[in-house]
Amino acid sequence: MSGTSPALTPPADAVPPVRHPDAPAPGELLGAHYGQCFGCGDDQPHGLHLQARAGEGVSITAEFTVRPAHQGAPGLAHGGVLATALDEALGSLNWLLRTIAVTGRLETDFVRPVPVGTTLYLEAEVTAVSGRKIYSTATGRLGGPDGPVAVRADALFVEVKVDHFVHHGRQEEIRAALNDPDQVRRARAFEVNP
């Protein structure tokens, strides 16, 4: 069974997404938005270490290899881990729009079991934008970019200001992120919609 709930159907006044002129070129790695991010952070030992690559338009590709630490059932990936990989892939799209946004809603279909050792080939794209609301969709395929779909997700991200993190996050991490010597990562986190 699959389908998208009405909350994830763009309204009639939604417009196609516009790739930012300074977005990374197709084929370029996006890099992490925050070193400690569970989805993409290089400095996060427990993380998924997802590396997204810019595609055409407002799309990305990424690969995620399921490790023993990601199991739910014996030998199979935990669904929550797969949803995290999809969430991260979808979240990375916002860098191509140069918008900071957080996941408001994420609907996931688990179509096939994903064994440990498998590499999931993820593709994600923004489909529409309506004010602060960003609609996007993603798939994860087994064995290669043209392999069978194992997971898919539709999402609504909501644009926020940097204040969102300053108000809700812990001061020590915010300060560390502001002082990050990696200028691109700092720009991704804080300078896109002052």
Ligand SMILES: CCCCCCCCCCCCCC(=O)SCCNC(=O)CCNC(=O)[C@H](O)C(C)(C)COP(=O)(O)OP(=O)(O)OC[C@H]1O[C@@H](n2cnc3c(N)ncnc32)[C@H](O)[C@@H]1OP(=O)(O)O
């Ligand atoms: C320190 C480093 C910084 C890093 C920066 C990069 C960060 C990247 C991180 C990436 C990590 C990976 C990604 C992650 O894991 S992001 C982490 C997981 N997500 C969150 O923590 C978000 C928590 N939620 C919120 O903060 C608020 O609820 C938000 C900000 C989402 C909205 O509250 P806000 O008060 O601002 O706005 P609003 O309530 O007026 O809503 C606005 C519009 O949106 C519509 N709507 C809202 N929710 C839903 C829903 N569930 N279904 C359907 N629609 C929904 C709503 O109807 C309205 O529509 P309309 O009436 O206008 O038509």
